[in-house]
Amino acid sequence: MTLTEIESDVSAPPAVRETMAPAVYQRLPKNILADGVSSGDHKVIGRLWILGSLLFGLFTLVADVLVRIERLNTDSVDLFSQASTFEQWFTLHRVSLVFLFVVPLLIGIAMVMVPLQIGAPSLAFPRAASAALWSWAVAGVIMVVSWAIDGGLINGVPAEGPVGQATQLSMLSFAAVVIALLVASMVIVTTIFTERSQGMSLYNVPLFTWSMLVAAGIWLLSLPVLVSNLMLMWIDARGPSAQGFGGEQYYNQISWVFDQPQVFAFAIPVLGMLGETVPVALRRRLKQYDLAMVAIGLFGALSFGAYAQTFFNPNANTTWLYVVGSIALILPLLAMLGSVALTGAAAGRAPIFSAHLALSAMALVALFTAGAVSTVRVLDSLLAPVVGFANRVVGFIQNVFDGQEGSREGWKFLSDFEGWIGSTFDEIAGTSVGGAMVQLVLIAGLLAGIAGLYYWAPKILGRKLPTSLGLLAGLSILGGGVLSALPDAISGFLDQPEFVAEASQRDGVELLNLISMLGSLGVFAGFGALLLALPAAFFFGADNDDDEDERNPWQGHTLEWLSESPPPPGNFEGPYVVTSEAPLLDDDFVNPYAEGASA
Amino acid sequence: MFTPGFKLFAGLATIGIIGAFVYGLSSGDAGGPDYFGFVDRNAIIGLVSLGWKGNVGSANGFIVLIFMSISAALIGGTAVAFRDADVESVAELGDSASAMPLAQRPTAPSWWPAASAVGLGVLLIGLVMDTKAFWIIGLVLLATVAVEWALTAWADRSTGDAVTNLAVRDRVGASFEIPLLGVALGGVLALSISRMFLWATGNTAVVIAGVLSLVIIAVALLAAFRPQIGRRALGAIIGVVSVVIIGLGILTAVVEPLHGHHGDHGEEDGEQHSALVVLESTVETA
């Protein structure tokens, strides 16, 4: 059909804006609900992702505190009605921490900021992003409710009869949550590939955008395997009596997602945030930009963990790929740190202190600590074969000198050392050492998300967030996170199982659990400080005057700082041409839409 | 020649292949290594034949890594084929190489993405419940969303004015939406009225029929007096009447019917016959 007879009543919008956003956005009624639900503006969609993640985050952190309170007494189950209820809440807390809190928070920030950083008016598929958002929210609510009503994945295959409906609904809704996150990842990847400004190749994209490309790519490659696990469990569960894809507990089949190396995939944006905030604080380009990009890509590749499913291969976490890959994760972190250090040395002065810089640094500290714990977990698989091999070589040499044949124990202390490694570190499999590592990684991801909120608050919210509350939130979350994780790591060596309520009876475990619980309260308090910061910015912050300081309060280097705070629909006055990764530092960069610029 | 997007995903594919071989070799064959304490012939044959012959040890991890490299290669191959979709390379596809194509603009507001979430929720709940109707409703909702979304996306490309596009969408969509909605509403109203009649006894059913007839006549008369009565007011009246009828239909479907149990008509007839016999016998006795 051809259009011939429609009369338009639209009043002519400013001509230059018409190229960047439909005129309908100029005339929308100010209805927050309708605008929010139906909006095609990526900033609105991103804000809703962030809001949803913060609401679920509140629930998640409350669950964390409750679970740790339960473990204060290792003799009995006090807070929850029975041990299985505790395990349900423990696993719900862990699932929601990843898929309802940290990952959606990072996705929300990416949805707002990636188009701004690449100079685009919108995401590649705005309505798909909106559909992903609402599907995630609905499926998330169904998942939490079904988990809470005696569902969840902690139940195993019943002795007879079908699997309960609440459990089946938990499986399906969990799969739907993951599919929604996959659709959002697909939108981010496509946007980064197809909506960049002229002159901006992927070599020149900002590091946060690059880190989101790597993170979304790894999520696209690993999370579908989780969906396949869940679908297999559900199809099995639909039968009159299930075959047993879950064994004693269905959670076992998906536990690889919450184990190394996969869990590190949820912290890839930490490196991107560091790469954004440090150069701005030092007022210069990041040195070895290519090295930083390679480091982020390598970190992403090493964090792919869908192969290490211990349900199908109980020895998966002792193979060379797993061990070497887990330890090698530290290398990209060091490379990133090196790039930052070189930049600092070249700047020749201290960085300008800000909340977002501090938060990015705290996120890196948490990630390094998590890396250390992950290395401890695989030490027996690494050291024991090496020490054993060395001892056999020593024995062989001794045979040569003594003119003997056959196998021979070399030095006794090497044999004793090999035995000690095996007996000490082998027993920490399935203990709370794993939980400590997961906690630290996700704390790192959370801190990176908060750093992003603080850094880009002028664009996301239209005003800066209070620095004091940001520092308080960061210190409390980092301190609380370390305080909650490290005692778990120690109590793992004292036979504290991962998520069993009635746990180890060894001395000291309850004291460690008490410290861990206090740490989780610290994390909760820090999150509360963040929630206070958001309304405080609106009640006590200054109005936006759209001058240069408001557009670019941190003297940032990338394109998002050319837009208003907050940006209107369409983001920019028009398209830009860039020639480097920090266009605002280029001498030859001209903003054609600045006041006084020539046409 | 090789774009950075290709390098990233080709790197992931290469790491996947190497990882698969390392993993398959190190998880090994149950028979153990054959040469030099670590070379496992069966495992090597399994790796080279991609699991067809031999034994790769942990097949699950091996296959996942192989597929990871295939998926990454797919994205990387697309990236290098399209030069990472750089705007300069996309511009070469157009009529004028000097005109850089504009990036995607924000789309006009639309309720269909949120509606898809509702359909998804209904589908999820329906799939675990024993009744088929729920998940069929969920599928119908999702199919409706897909059709409407496609129509809206097509209309967005008809002109450069969003208001005009909305009018175009309505013009094309109304041709099937209004009849379908009318049929659906009519069907639901008919079902509700049928529930009311099933609930009622003989005299009550006559009253219900009379009231419904009067309501329909009243609405028709109101419609005849348009445009004095505005479209919105008439729509509101029809909406309220429909909601009341549907509500009464639901209510009468769940409460006990006036004449006893639903479906026990044989027994009811028998009881009535026996009641009549008792009455007749009572009269005769009297």
Add this chain to the structure above:
Amino acid sequence: MSGTTFSPTDLAHAVVTEAPAPFVPRKRTLQIGTAAFTAIWVMYFGGLFGAYVSARNSFKDLQADIVARDGGTAASWIPDSAQVELTAPTIMAWTLLMSIITMQWAVYSFKRNDRRHSLIALATQAMFGAAVINQVVFQWNQLGLVIDDPGSGATPLIYAITASHVAMIAVALCLLAFAAFRALASSNTSDHVDVAASAATFWYAMVGLYFVIWILIFITK
């Protein structure tokens, strides 16, 4: 329904006026998105195939141990009560091979602005897809597998894999429907080659995955 203020009466009596030219989105966007979407499906099947092979190997190893210890014959991975015929899967394989040709014909027709042949090719494609779905349902009845059957665990895996493939075919048919809609609703199909090419990418991936299923489940059992 969409918030517009126009009434049907207004539209019927509207005045001819000039509307601005439509915004043309950048090319390649849909194809990059489809590549990412296809990668998700390929990884999903990778997880299922890994589980299938791993479970099958474990079962066969267990049966070998039992036979070595107790004697007798090993139980089969696919229950003996199931009737595994190769006819239907092979016909499906040939159907999908033919569909590759018709899919490429559709893309070629889109490029040459040949709307008639575009629609014929897409319709033929849809017919092939529907035929394959029909074959799968027939095969489910023929196999006679019941999830309730105790034993190897093959049944839920086979259903998970084959049902997921049916879902993938359904999604591919939806993409074909979108391509057909674009062909019908536009005057130049060459402006919409991206849609046809995207549908083709997804279709070829679906065919490739079917061949893996064919070999894994029906040939090697």
